Amino acid sequence: MGGPSGRPVIGRGTWLDRVAYRLIERERRLGRSLDLLRVESGIAASGIPHIGNLSDPARAYGVALALRGLGHNSEMILFSDDMDGLRSIPAGLPQTLKDYLLMPVSRIPDPFGCHESYADHMLSKMTDVLDLMGIEYKLYRAREVYGSGLLSDTINEVLRNSQRIGEMIKSMTGQEKFLSELLYYPVCKGCGRIYTARAVAYDEGRRAVRYVCKGIEVKKIMHEGCGYEGWSYVGDGDGKLPWKVEFAARWKLLDIRFEAFGKDLIDSVRVNDWVSRNILGYEPPMHVKYEHFIDVGGKKFSKSAGNVFSPQEWLRYAPPQTLLLLIFKRSVGARVVSPRLIPTLYDELERLEDIYFGRVRIEDERLRAKLRGLYEYIHLLRPPQKPRAHAPFRLLADIVSIAPQDQLREFTIRRLQKYGIAYDEYLLDKAERVRRYLEDFGELSPVAAAVELSEAERQAIEEIVGVAEGARDGEEVQSAIFDAARRRGIDPPELFKKIYLLLLDRPHGPRLGPYLFDIGPQRLREALLRLSSRSHVQN
Structure with missing residues (x-):
């Protein structure tokens, strides 16, 4: 299908399709197999996931869907960074975690007592939402990957070239740390912490790293080392690679062809690309850089700072498609995310549905294709077979705000009939969500339409x-x-x-x-x- 300019519409006409098309063309130029195109999303397991964290696997899965739409098999890898140390106690979590600072999060007990570890608890917060939304993934846990020895050869290659990589890191980022210590974070056998132990020598024959637990400053707090000296064997899972090289190791191991990243990781991605090409001999995946979601105060969402609006909270007030609409509607620019977006996105979802089923006509062919494609992607390519009954969020707010507490549905039905509006289960569910929203966030802001x-x-x-x-x-x-x-x-x-x-x-x-x-x-x-x-x- 072509637009007014004569240019063909790629796939479903969205930015996801353009990314997928560029990725396929890149892989063809590289001469790599197109049998399976893997995309990856890394997930931190250090705190309660927020909507910004969800956006990364959602975007990656969107690209996987677009690749499938263009005729190629694709899957998303979800990689849990559960060997990372706990650098600080996220706001709202028990202060008893202070005893576990800098320990790998997969080795910290779950403070809530419902999972095997702190990491598993936090990971479940993400995977539960992904499962609820229908986002498919293949899960890898860092602790299992390192412990299985799958990365042993790659770690060996990194450590053999540690000096060369350290010099490149200084050249590319100005960081001198890895000129004096090896690119490996051992877990100290003395105190169980990961960043306090400094790797000082490598015995390639034994594939063992010698370390000394000296201490380190993290987030302006000095953590003293325990003084332990010992050896860490790279295939035993008692250590990990720094982020400056770990991405490259994962890309080669898992044959990753696409991974997006936030602007705060630009330097790490540049270094990893170089390491992947020049040390590991693997052409790095295609990247897309995205801006972070920010709160109403203009700050990036942060687990440690506690300004977290979680996907679970959002889904109390609106269906999963509204979250995917927030994430998929555009790929660039920082976005302010707050509960006050929910009414707008809920109604925008219904407008897309009206366009998709022809209730609203869009004359511009390219725009129509893009909006129809967006509707299909927010339903993960499984859109409804027919349109549902619609009513503005604000109208339902007027109804539910005066409805008897124990007769919400009955009252809503009578009012909708009075106003000449058809109803169905979808619309009654929306009314229940609207009431929940009003109970938690209060009345809606006045309409700000610029009507002439x-x-x-x-x-x-x-x-x-x-x-x-x-x-x-x-x-x-x-x-x-x-x-x-x-x-x-x-x-x-x-x-x-x-x-x-x-x-x-x-x-x-x-x-x-x-x-x-x-x-x-x-x-x-x-x-x-x-x-x-x-x-x-x-x-």
Whole structure:
């Protein structure tokens, strides 16, 4: 299919398809097999996952789906970094974890007592969400990969070239640390910590690293070493590679062809690319750089800082497709993420569904293909067979806010019927989620639509407000809208559209007279006042 410019639409027309196409072309140029194209996402196991953490495997899986759509077999590797040390205690977690700082998170007991380790507990928070959303993955745990000896040959190659790599790290990043110590983090047999033990010599014949537990400063806190001196055998799982070289080792081991990264890892990825090519003899995967999700204060989400909005929390108020819409709708630019996005994304999901099933026409062919493709991807290429019943989040908020606690569904059905809106299980589920949202976050912010009103339209709306204040029922208000429009020579559908925009931030909605009667005229009056303050009146 082609667009107006004549250029063909790649796949489903989204950025995921463009990435997949570029990846396939790259692999063809490299002459590598296209039988299985593996994408990877690394997952930290050091704290409670937030929405930013979810975005990495979701994007990777989206690329895998796009590769399949272009006719190639693909799978996503989820790699749990559970050999990393616990550098700090994440906000809200027990202070008893202080005794385990700098120990590998896979060797720390689960403070909640429900998993074998701290790492397994935190990993389950991510895999539970991925499973719920239908995102498929093949899981590798660092502790198992290192302990199985799968990386022994690669670690040997890195350690044999440690001086050369250390010099390149200094050249590329300015970091001099690996000029004086080897590229390996042993786990100290004396105290069980991983970063305090410094690798000082390598016996290639025994494949053993000699280390001394000297101590290290992490996040401006000095952690003293225990003084233990010993040997760590690279195939026994009692140590790991630093991130500056570990990515490269994983790429070669697992034959990874694509891995995205956040901008905070630019230096690490550059070094790993060099190590992969020049030391390990493996062409590194294709990369896409993305910006982080940030909170309303402009700060990157952080497990240690505690500004975490988890996927589990989001899914209390909206279905998985809204989260995937947040992640898939674009690939670049930092995004502010807060619960206040949920109403907008919920309604945006329904607009995409209307476009997908032809309820809303998009004339631009490329844009239509892109939006239809986006709808398919947020459903992981398993979209509904038919459209569901829709209603604006704000309309449902008006209904559920006055519904009896024990009769939410029955009350919602009666109101929807009154407003001429069909309902189904999807819409009733949305009403329940909306109530939950209001209970936890309070009422919605006022509509901020920049509606342009002529003076005649403003006068008509002021008249409607006056009638609504003393109306006996919704039918009286409905008639008043038509009368106010006709008296001023306004096309009634245009006036309805303007009022819907003022109340619901969309050009259509429920049967307006009954709805306006139920919510009262005050909200419409306040919307007019906000318009006046923004000076959108046309004379």
